[in-house]
Amino acid sequence: SQQGEEDPQALSIQEGENATMNCSYKTSINNLQWYRQNSGRGLVHLILIRSNEREKHSGRLRVTLDTSKKSSSLLITASRAADTASYFCATDAKGGSRLTFGEGTQLTVNP
Protein backbone atom coordinates (compact mmCIF):
# COMPACT_ATOMS: atom_id res chain seq x y z
CA SER A 1 0.00 0.00 0.00
CA GLN A 2 1.10 3.58 -0.56
CA GLN A 3 2.81 5.29 2.37
CA GLY A 4 1.71 8.83 1.50
CA GLU A 5 -1.68 10.29 0.80
CA GLU A 6 -1.99 13.69 -0.82
CA ASP A 7 -4.80 16.12 -0.25
CA PRO A 8 -6.57 17.46 -2.21
CA GLN A 9 -6.64 15.01 -5.09
CA ALA A 10 -7.17 17.89 -7.51
CA LEU A 11 -6.70 21.66 -7.22
CA SER A 12 -7.53 24.37 -9.75
CA ILE A 13 -6.34 27.95 -9.26
CA GLN A 14 -5.68 31.12 -11.23
CA GLU A 15 -2.22 32.22 -12.28
CA GLY A 16 -0.59 34.32 -9.56
CA GLU A 17 -2.41 32.59 -6.71
CA ASN A 18 -0.70 30.34 -4.18
CA ALA A 19 -1.23 26.58 -4.21
CA THR A 20 -1.01 24.40 -1.13
CA MET A 21 -1.07 20.64 -1.16
CA ASN A 22 -0.72 18.28 1.76
CA CYS A 23 0.75 14.86 2.32
CA SER A 24 0.11 12.49 5.20
CA TYR A 25 2.07 9.33 5.85
CA LYS A 26 1.81 6.38 8.18
CA THR A 27 5.21 5.33 9.54
CA SER A 28 8.25 7.17 10.90
CA ILE A 29 10.46 8.49 8.16
CA ASN A 30 14.02 9.58 7.53
CA ASN A 31 13.18 12.06 4.77
CA LEU A 32 10.29 13.31 2.70
CA GLN A 33 10.62 14.43 -0.90
CA TRP A 34 8.31 16.16 -3.35
CA TYR A 35 8.28 15.32 -7.05
CA ARG A 36 6.44 16.93 -9.96
CA GLN A 37 5.17 15.07 -13.01
CA ASN A 38 3.93 16.61 -16.23
CA SER A 39 3.74 15.38 -19.77
CA GLY A 40 6.59 17.56 -20.92
CA ARG A 41 9.34 16.74 -18.44
CA GLY A 42 8.21 13.53 -16.79
CA LEU A 43 8.81 12.99 -13.06
CA VAL A 44 11.23 15.51 -11.58
CA HIS A 45 12.60 15.90 -8.06
CA LEU A 46 11.69 19.21 -6.44
CA ILE A 47 12.88 19.26 -2.84
CA LEU A 48 13.89 17.03 0.08
CA ILE A 49 13.22 17.74 3.75
CA ARG A 50 14.84 15.67 6.49
CA SER A 51 12.94 14.42 9.51
CA ASN A 52 14.80 16.84 11.82
CA GLU A 53 13.85 19.86 9.67
CA ARG A 54 10.58 21.74 9.99
CA GLU A 55 10.65 24.02 6.95
CA LYS A 56 12.61 24.35 3.73
CA HIS A 57 12.52 26.79 0.84
CA SER A 58 13.57 26.53 -2.77
CA GLY A 59 12.67 29.40 -5.06
CA ARG A 60 8.86 29.65 -5.07
CA LEU A 61 8.51 26.39 -3.14
CA ARG A 62 8.06 26.12 0.62
CA VAL A 63 7.85 22.74 2.29
CA THR A 64 6.91 22.11 5.91
CA LEU A 65 7.15 18.88 7.86
CA ASP A 66 5.35 17.98 11.07
CA THR A 67 6.60 14.59 12.22
CA SER A 68 4.26 14.57 15.23
CA LYS A 69 1.30 14.70 12.85
CA LYS A 70 3.06 12.67 10.16
CA SER A 71 2.25 15.31 7.57
CA SER A 72 3.91 17.68 5.14
CA SER A 73 2.73 20.54 2.99
CA LEU A 74 4.02 21.99 -0.26
CA LEU A 75 3.29 25.64 -0.99
CA ILE A 76 3.87 27.06 -4.45
CA THR A 77 3.74 30.85 -4.42
CA ALA A 78 2.78 33.09 -7.35
CA SER A 79 1.78 30.11 -9.46
CA ARG A 80 2.29 30.01 -13.23
CA ALA A 81 0.57 28.02 -15.97
CA ALA A 82 3.80 26.02 -16.27
CA ASP A 83 3.25 24.74 -12.70
CA THR A 84 0.33 22.66 -14.00
CA ALA A 85 1.31 19.10 -13.11
CA SER A 86 0.79 16.27 -10.66
CA TYR A 87 2.70 16.62 -7.39
CA PHE A 88 3.75 13.56 -5.38
CA CYS A 89 5.23 13.24 -1.94
CA ALA A 90 7.63 10.36 -1.43
CA THR A 91 8.96 9.02 1.85
CA ASP A 92 11.71 6.71 2.95
CA ALA A 93 10.74 4.96 6.15
CA LYS A 94 13.08 4.45 9.08
CA GLY A 95 14.67 1.06 8.64
CA GLY A 96 13.55 0.90 5.03
CA SER A 97 15.45 1.08 1.80
CA ARG A 98 12.91 2.22 -0.73
CA LEU A 99 11.15 5.42 -1.66
CA THR A 100 7.36 5.16 -1.42
CA PHE A 101 5.20 7.58 -3.39
CA GLY A 102 1.77 8.90 -2.52
CA GLU A 103 -1.23 9.11 -4.85
CA GLY A 104 -0.52 12.67 -5.98
CA THR A 105 -2.33 16.01 -6.27
CA GLN A 106 -3.28 17.22 -9.76
CA LEU A 107 -2.70 20.98 -9.89
CA THR A 108 -4.15 23.05 -12.71
CA VAL A 109 -3.09 26.69 -13.00
CA ASN A 110 -5.37 28.64 -15.30
CA PRO A 111 -3.88 31.59 -17.23
Added chain:
Amino acid sequence: EAGVAQSPRYKIIEKRQSVAFWCNPISGHATLYWYQQILGQGPKLLIQFQNNGVVDDSQLPKDRFSAERLKGVDSTLKIQPAKLEDSAVYLCASSRDQTPWETQYFGPGTRLLVL
Protein backbone atom coordinates in the same frame (compact mmCIF):
# COMPACT_ATOMS: atom_id res chain seq x y z
CA GLU B 1 24.38 15.46 -19.13
CA ALA B 2 22.10 13.04 -20.94
CA GLY B 3 19.07 11.89 -19.01
CA VAL B 4 17.63 8.44 -18.48
CA ALA B 5 16.66 6.86 -21.79
CA GLN B 6 13.80 4.40 -22.21
CA SER B 7 12.35 2.55 -25.15
CA PRO B 8 9.87 1.98 -26.55
CA ARG B 9 7.74 4.96 -25.54
CA TYR B 10 4.47 3.18 -26.27
CA LYS B 11 3.48 -0.45 -26.61
CA ILE B 12 0.15 -2.13 -27.26
CA ILE B 13 -0.10 -5.89 -26.85
CA GLU B 14 -2.78 -8.49 -26.28
CA LYS B 15 -3.09 -10.34 -22.99
CA ARG B 16 -0.88 -13.39 -22.64
CA GLN B 17 1.72 -11.88 -24.98
CA SER B 18 5.17 -10.96 -23.77
CA VAL B 19 6.82 -7.53 -23.81
CA ALA B 20 10.20 -6.08 -22.92
CA PHE B 21 11.27 -2.58 -21.96
CA TRP B 22 14.77 -1.14 -22.10
CA CYS B 23 16.43 1.50 -19.92
CA ASN B 24 19.78 3.24 -20.09
CA PRO B 25 20.56 5.21 -16.91
CA ILE B 26 22.57 8.36 -16.47
CA SER B 27 26.26 7.62 -16.95
CA GLY B 28 27.97 6.78 -13.67
CA HIS B 29 24.77 6.10 -11.73
CA ALA B 30 25.17 2.89 -9.79
CA THR B 31 21.54 2.45 -8.81
CA LEU B 32 18.71 1.72 -11.23
CA TYR B 33 15.01 1.43 -10.44
CA TRP B 34 11.96 0.18 -12.29
CA TYR B 35 8.60 1.59 -11.21
CA GLN B 36 5.05 0.81 -12.31
CA GLN B 37 2.63 3.72 -12.40
CA ILE B 38 -1.03 2.87 -12.88
CA LEU B 39 -3.25 5.72 -14.12
CA GLY B 40 -4.21 8.02 -11.28
CA GLN B 41 -1.70 6.56 -8.83
CA GLY B 42 1.84 7.26 -7.75
CA PRO B 43 4.79 5.18 -8.95
CA LYS B 44 5.32 1.84 -7.21
CA LEU B 45 8.79 0.34 -7.02
CA LEU B 46 9.11 -3.00 -8.80
CA ILE B 47 12.84 -3.63 -8.54
CA GLN B 48 16.03 -1.82 -7.52
CA PHE B 49 19.53 -2.67 -8.73
CA GLN B 50 22.84 -1.60 -7.25
CA ASN B 51 25.32 -2.07 -10.10
CA ASN B 52 24.28 -5.50 -11.40
CA GLY B 53 22.91 -6.86 -8.11
CA VAL B 54 19.30 -6.77 -6.93
CA VAL B 55 18.72 -4.66 -3.78
CA ASP B 56 14.92 -4.89 -3.56
CA ASP B 57 12.51 -6.93 -5.66
CA SER B 58 9.92 -7.56 -2.95
CA GLN B 59 7.14 -5.91 -4.98
CA LEU B 60 7.96 -7.56 -8.31
CA PRO B 61 5.36 -10.15 -9.40
CA LYS B 62 7.99 -12.75 -10.07
CA ASP B 63 5.61 -15.23 -11.70
CA ARG B 64 5.38 -12.95 -14.73
CA PHE B 65 7.88 -10.10 -14.36
CA SER B 66 11.64 -10.37 -14.68
CA ALA B 67 14.42 -7.82 -14.91
CA GLU B 68 18.14 -7.87 -15.43
CA ARG B 69 21.07 -5.49 -15.44
CA LEU B 70 23.83 -7.78 -16.58
CA LYS B 71 26.73 -5.37 -17.04
CA GLY B 72 25.66 -2.91 -14.38
CA VAL B 73 24.62 -0.30 -16.92
CA ASP B 74 21.46 -0.68 -18.98
CA SER B 75 18.54 -2.84 -17.94
CA THR B 76 15.57 -4.70 -19.37
CA LEU B 77 12.22 -5.41 -17.74
CA LYS B 78 10.11 -8.21 -19.18
CA ILE B 79 6.51 -9.23 -18.68
CA GLN B 80 5.50 -12.74 -19.73
CA PRO B 81 2.59 -13.36 -20.04
CA ALA B 82 0.94 -9.96 -19.77
CA LYS B 83 -2.39 -9.44 -18.03
CA LEU B 84 -4.93 -6.66 -18.48
CA GLU B 85 -3.98 -5.19 -15.09
CA ASP B 86 -0.39 -4.68 -16.30
CA SER B 87 -1.57 -1.68 -18.34
CA ALA B 88 0.46 1.17 -16.87
CA VAL B 89 3.44 3.43 -17.42
CA TYR B 90 6.75 1.76 -16.62
CA LEU B 91 9.28 4.25 -15.36
CA CYS B 92 13.00 3.72 -15.10
CA ALA B 93 15.05 5.89 -12.76
CA SER B 94 18.67 6.09 -11.70
CA SER B 95 20.63 7.63 -8.86
CA ARG B 96 24.27 7.96 -7.88
CA ASP B 97 23.91 5.49 -5.02
CA GLN B 98 21.30 3.39 -3.27
CA THR B 99 20.52 5.57 -0.26
CA PRO B 100 16.77 6.30 -0.50
CA TRP B 101 17.27 10.04 -0.02
CA GLU B 102 19.55 10.29 -3.05
CA THR B 103 17.78 12.16 -5.84
CA GLN B 104 16.30 9.84 -8.41
CA TYR B 105 16.27 10.90 -12.08
CA PHE B 106 13.42 9.48 -14.11
CA GLY B 107 13.13 8.58 -17.76
CA PRO B 108 10.09 9.46 -19.90
CA GLY B 109 8.49 6.07 -19.30
CA THR B 110 6.99 3.36 -21.48
CA ARG B 111 3.21 3.44 -21.71
CA LEU B 112 1.89 -0.13 -21.96
CA LEU B 113 -1.64 -1.01 -22.96
CA VAL B 114 -2.72 -4.64 -22.66
CA LEU B 115 -5.89 -5.51 -24.60
